[in-house]
Structure formats: structure tokens, C-alpha cells
Amino acid sequence: MKAVVYRGPRDVSVDTVPDARIERPTDAIVRMTTTNICGSDLHMYEGRTSFEKGQVFGHENMGQVVEVGAGVDRVKKGDWVCLPFNIGCGFCENCERGLTGFCLTCNPGTAGAAYGFAGMGPYQGGQAELLRVPYADFNCLALPEDAEEKQDDYVMLSDIFPTGWHATELAGLLPGETVTIFGAGPVGLMAAHSAAIKGASRVFVVDSHDDRLKLAESLGATPIDMRRCDPVTEILGQTDGRGTDRGCECVGYQCCDRHGQEANDYTMNSLVAVTKATGGIGVIGVFLPADPGAKQELAKQGKMAFDFGAFWFKGQQIRTGQANVKAYNRRLRNLIHAGKAKPSAIISHRLGLQDAPDAYKHFDDRDKGWTKVVLKPAA
Numbered sequence: 572m573k574a575v576v577y578r579g580p581r582d583v584s585v586d587t588v589p590d591a592r593i594e595r596p597t598d599a600i601v602r603m604t605t606t607n608i609c610g611s612d613l614h615m616y617e618g619r620t621s622f623e624k625g626q627v628f629g630h631e632n633m634g635q636v637v638e639v640g641a642g643v644d645r646v647k648k649g650d651w652v653c654l655p656f657n658i659g660c661g662f663c664e665n666c667e668r669g670l671t672g673f674c675l676t677c678n679p680g681t682a683g684a685a686y687g688f689a690g691m692g693p694y695q696g697g698q699a700e701l702l703r704v705p706y707a708d709f710n711c712l713a714l715p716e717d718a719e720e721k722q723d724d725y726v727m728l729s730d731i732f733p734t735g736w737h738a739t740e741l742a743g744l745l746p747g748e749t750v751t752i753f754g755a756g757p758v759g760l761m762a763a764h765s766a767a768i769k770g771a772s773r774v775f776v777v778d779s780h781d782d783r784l785k786l787a788e789s790l791g792a793t794p795i796d797m798r799r800c801d802p803v804t805e806i807l808g809q810t811d812g813r814g815t816d817r818g819c820e821c822v823g824y825q826c827c828d829r830h831g832q833e834a835n836d837y838t839m840n841s842l843v844a845v846t847k848a849t850g851g852i853g854v855i856g857v858f859l860p861a862d863p864g865a866k867q868e869l870a871k872q873g874k875m876a877f878d879f880g881a882f883w884f885k886g887q888q889i890r891t892g893q894a895n896v897k898a899y900n901r902r903l904r905n906l907i908h909a910g911k912a913k914p915s916a917i918i919s920h921r922l923g924l925q926d927a928p929d930a931y932k933h934f935d936d937r938d939k940g941w942t943k944v945v946l947k948p949a950a
């Protein structure tokens with residue numbers, strides 16, 4: 572089969588690799604019809620993770636089941652399914668509690684497994700013609716009769732829509748509250764979409780890219796361009812000096828300051844400053860235990876100069892981590908089916924698998940107009 576393979580920093584190629592196949596009776600094989608490039612892929616693409624050469628990218632996957640193992644009961648050949656990016660077993664202590672992003676058995680030694688992901692187990696990604704899905708009965712989200720027609724919406728259930736939703740959950744957002752979101756990448760935009768669906772009274776989205784801020788505005792948010800103003804001062808000014816009830820971090824450890832220089836403490840300290848006393852901050856941007864590619868010494872060690880005094884004094888809470896996609900994807904699917912959510916609104920490019928190397932480059936450069944790339948391996 573054809574697949575998008577990591578060759579080294581900023582080097583991917585579309586190669587022929589062995590077909591995905593049933594390895595355990597609980598597996599299914601899914602023919603990929605839509606698979607996305609994600610901001611998380613860029614950390615790996617840039618060589619800023621432990622992702623190994625030769626691995627296949629792709630954790631935002633959906634398609635049609637072509638084969639099931641002898642131990643698969645519910646899922647059948649021909650079903651349209653969307654796969655959470657995290658792989659869960661369904662029976663460990665964390666999966667039982669709905670924390671499938673921290674499965675204890677799928678990647679022994681750590682908590683959490685995913686397709687095509689650094690440090691998340693030996694699973695190949697879905698930027699390929701076929702994908703092996705472990706524990707298929709547990710991991711496949713069955714899609715309704717409009718699956719094929721609405722696949723550009725449903726594919727977002729694999730990661731960014733539940734992840735954006737998770738950011739607002741971690742922050743504790745309630746209807747009628749206000750929220751600041753740092754990052755207008757696909758995840759920040761989905762956090763804004765989620766906040767609007769949840770009934771936030773005001774949503775601020777901070778970024779430095781016009782095209783992304785414009786999308787945030789079209790989702791009902793107030794865009795804040797950090798090149799033109801200090802976002803904290805601006806948002807405090809627009810909220811009677813009080814800040815917002817909640818804050819969401821949707822950028823991660825490679826976040827930049829106003830001059831475009833990497834400063835891994837910028838978003839977190841800005842969120843402490845802009846979130847009200849006693850407010851909640853949800854952090855779904857990825858931070859790593861070590862980042863040898865960073866320029867600053869603290870960042871290399873996976874640490875940051877965090878304003879803990881201000882955070883403590885304001886009595887705030889922070890919650891973090893990978894999104895437990897299965898905790899939300901069924902209900903978010905129903906919102907899409909009912910026409911009440913439309914995550915495909917942020918897609919900028921629909922391309923074939925062979926276009927992936929070029930697409931990675933443009934998306935990594937945050938080139939104007941490259942907000943979200945979906946690949947169509949079956950096309």
C-alpha cells in the first residue's frame with residue numbers, strides 16, 4: 572500500500588510499504604477515505620520528537636471497514652467508521668473511567684497509545700491506503716447513513732473537534748461564561764466552535780495569522796491579532812479589566828512571543844494574566860518532558876518559567892493532557908448528523924496522498940490559506 576513515511580526532519584515521502592493486516596483477532600482493517608494532517612504531526616515533522624524514521628504518519632482517520640478479525644463482533648465489513656486518535660483497550664483502569672487517552676495496556680510502560688505518533692506505541696498511522704485498528708469493537712465509532720457525504724465533518728471526530736471540546740471541558744467552561752483561546756490553528760478553532768455550541772457569552776481567539784483569525788471570527792469569536800497588540804492588555808481592556816472566566820491553551824511547547832521567537836512560557840503566563848481569579852485553564856497544546864531541539868535551557872529540559880505566584884494568588888486551576896476522544900465523539904457525531912456542528916468549515920485543502928510532502932511543507936510554514944489539510948488516499 573502507499574503511505575506517508577517520515578524520512579527525517581522536514582522530509583516525508585509517499586512510499587510503498589507492506590499492507591496493514593489483521594495481527595490479532597480483535598483487529599479490523601479500514602480503507603482510509605479521509606485522513607488529516609495535524610499540528611501534532613508538525614512537531615514530529617520538524618524532528619522535535621522521538622518519532623522514528625520509517626514510521627507512517629496519520630492519527631486523524633476515517634474510512635470503510637474492509638476486513639475484521641475472528642474476535643470482532645459488532646463492526647462489519649462495509650461499515651463507515653471514524654477512529655479516535657488514541658487507541659484504547661476498553662478494559663484497563665483508565666479506559667474503564669473514560670480516560671482512553673491514557674490507556675494502560677496498549678502502550679505498556681506509559682499511559683496512552685495512538686496511531687503514527689511519537690512515544691505512543693508501535694502503531695502505524697493512517698496517512699495510507701489501509702489502517703490496522705486494534706480492539707476494533709471498542710475503537711471504531713460507527714457513522715450514520717450520511718457518513719460518506721459528510722466525511723469531511725465526521726473525520727474531525729478523530730481528534731481536533733473532541734480535542735477542542737476537551738480544552739473547554741478542562742477549563743470548566745459553562746454556558747454564559749467568557750473564554751480566551753490562545754491559538755487559532757485547527758484545534759483552537761475547534762475550541763472556539765465548541766465554546767460557541769456550549770453557549771459561551773464571549774470567545775476571544777489569539778493568533779498572529781489573518782486567515783486563521785478570520786476563521787475564528789466566522790465561528791463567532793472575537794479575533795485578537797497578537798502582532799498588533801499585547802493580547803493580555805487588549806482582552807483585559809475589553810472585559811472591564813477583569814479578564815475572562817476561562818482560558819484555553821491550544822498552541823503547545825513551540826509557542827512564540829509577539830516577535831515570532833519561540834518562548835514556551837508565553838501562552839501559559841498570558842493565560843494566568845488574562846483569566847479571572849478562581850478561573851480555570853485547559854491546556855491541550857502539547858508540552859513534552861524534554862525538548863532537546865529548543866533554544867532555551869529550561870525548554871530543553873521540558874521546563875518553563877511559569878508565573879506560579881500569580882497563578883496561586885488568583886486561586887486558578889489548570890488541567891492538561893491528551894483528549895479522551897471516546898468520552899465525547901459519540902455526542903459530537905450526533906451534533907454533526909443533526910446539522911448543529913460543522914467542523915469541516917476550517918478545511919482549506921483536499922488533496923491526494925501523493926500531495927502530502929508538499930502539503931506538509933505549506934502547513935508547517937503556516938503559509939497563508941493553509942489552515943487544515945485533508946488527504947483522500949482512496950481518490
Ligand SMILES: NC(=O)c1ccc[n+]([C@@H]2O[C@H](COP(=O)([O-])OP(=O)(O)OC[C@H]3O[C@@H](n4cnc5c(N)ncnc54)[C@H](O)[C@@H]3O)[C@@H](O)[C@H]2O)c1
Pocket residue numbers: 609610611612613614730731734753754755756757758759777778779780783797821822823824825826827828837838854855856857892893894937
Ligand atoms: N491534547 C491533545 O489531545 C491534542 C490533540 C491534537 C493536537 N494537540 C496539540 O494542539 C496544538 C495545536 O494544534 P493545531 O493543529 O491547531 O496546530 P497549529 O500548529 O496548526 O496551530 C497552532 C497555532 O498557534 C499559533 N501560535 C503560536 N504561538 C502563539 C501564541 N503565543 N499565542 C497565540 N497563538 C500562537 C500559531 O500561529 C498557529 O496558528 C499542538 O500542540 C498540537 O500538538 C493536542
Ligand SMILES: [Zn+2]
Pocket residue numbers: 609610611612630631656730731
Ligand atoms: Zn491530530
Ligand SMILES: [Zn+2]
Pocket residue numbers: 659660661662663664665666667673674675676677
Ligand atoms: Zn485501556
